[in-house]
Amino acid sequence: MRALLITILAAHTGAGIFYSSETTSEGITSEKSFEEKLNEGNKLLKNQPHEHDTLRLLEHLHNMETEIKGRLINSSELNAESINEIECYVEAKNSHIQAIDDTIEEINRKSKVDMALFQGDMILTKEQAGEIIENVKNNESDRKKRQAVRDFRYPKSIWSKGVNYAFWNASNEAMRVFRKAAALWSEDTCIDFVENNTAVERIDVIRSDGCFSYVGKIGRTQSFSLGEGCESIGTASHELGHALGFARTQSRHDRDSFITLLPENFLDGWMTEFVKEAEHSNYNYNLTYDYGSIIHYSAGNVSKNGQPTMVPRLPKYLKTLGSRIISFYDKLMMNLHYGCLGNKKLSNLHLATFSIVN
Template structure:
């Protein structure tokens, strides 16, 4: 079965737009930082790394008990007062991509982004990086380092911390990473999201093909346990911007993962923030408000006009997205 489905994948491969994680993977592998980062593009604090290692042990022992990450620091790990960010040596293309990605995440959520470059002192230091924060030298210094802030830099590759870690945290959009899709994916990490294929329930939705992985990569596809992976009762979204593509980190051009529903074969690796991405982010940040009409009255919503297309969550470069599930909020197959 896997062989047949792999052949179908190869035949259909070239008519799919470039997946966001393919760009991240390719650039980070070219820069030789992919294996130094957790799952190819995430920096972990020492505490997060230790927690994940302990979590792996719990999974292996069978003591399992939830794509947002709710670790022991939650809710301190969310940007409850908005996201301050500053640009250091980032290229003009990277700055444009970051601002547009921030606007996309801010739209339809309660998360505000504030550019805050006042009083900075630029001190650039090149450094090798590792997925533990303790292995990373300071890239920059600032006069106001006490402010929780994202520092957008041009380093080697594309990477981010996971959630707010306190004070300043590096966010790299290096050469080849200056697309809106890549910036949106990395911002998803900075806001607290892990990769979709790391969900504790992923085996019910995708099948991994270890024989096709680049050497050393299969261990990076470790699942989170229900203890630290909280999905807010939302089902698996194949079209999440946080999902790797079918051919990600492949050593032979064959798929490394296949959706259990074949119709989603070309949906994985989206460069678009999905409805479910924003819904989960709103739940993670407590953005949802509920209200009801007073007794004897009702709430009516009148749409005066539309300023955009009726749908903006599908294929934006020509194509069609078909929604066949009962839940129309869920990404369809493309």
């Protein structure tokens, strides 16, 4: 079965998306270095606040690539059921049975901005980047993992008085999907969104290169990019999850109990993005791992060959990864993060449902 899988997947190695090479006048293809790709992406961010803090983090992770790779669980742990699900996944993908729009990471890769963003779509503050660096240095990845960002600034890092936002050069479609995504996050939570272009602390929805956001409230205006290809409700909802304070689901402390990473399939330079967060900066509120979270990577994200880069320990959830819909557990965790369960905005039915699960 393993040999068959390798044969099937090898036939589709052209499925990955690359932008990191260029052709010279002599017709010779040259691979760009990590530094060249990083600087290229950084220029496209157009002097975003904290872009250099994120850049320093990415450089640090790159320098620790060998050590980080050694911490990842490899595909030798795959069982027969997982292998079978991968075969079905690859067959469906390459026969276009499940054709969908590009993922955020694919959009940002095409825009060449992905290499300058943490995990492909996040700008981090100096404090957030520093906490990740400390975590990697001290190998704290085995400590209790938290998902919603609760750093030393919490609760100042949440939008406790509502989320102010404004539109700056955003397309009409970007404005539409942002408003819809905001309404979806507001529904079943106590979070309110208010359009206010004079608020000191606000989200500025812009049309830049790619899709990206800051993580949580940073204490000033913060950009929220819905560039070309990003104008979908799912993408806007995902990025709003970051802006409200969520990190990536697959970075949880307990992720190795729920997914197996396949390092051999990662695009070059991406394996270091799978470090785990420090204990003091994140919190998962004791909720179970959510394969269907809108903040989770899809199975084939950042793949160099069309093969999955991660497989659930419960293989039937392989196609669930990378959901474009806000999940029940996304809403529950957000309610806990914002202290909504005692808020009058939530109906008795909502409170009862969330309280039973919690």
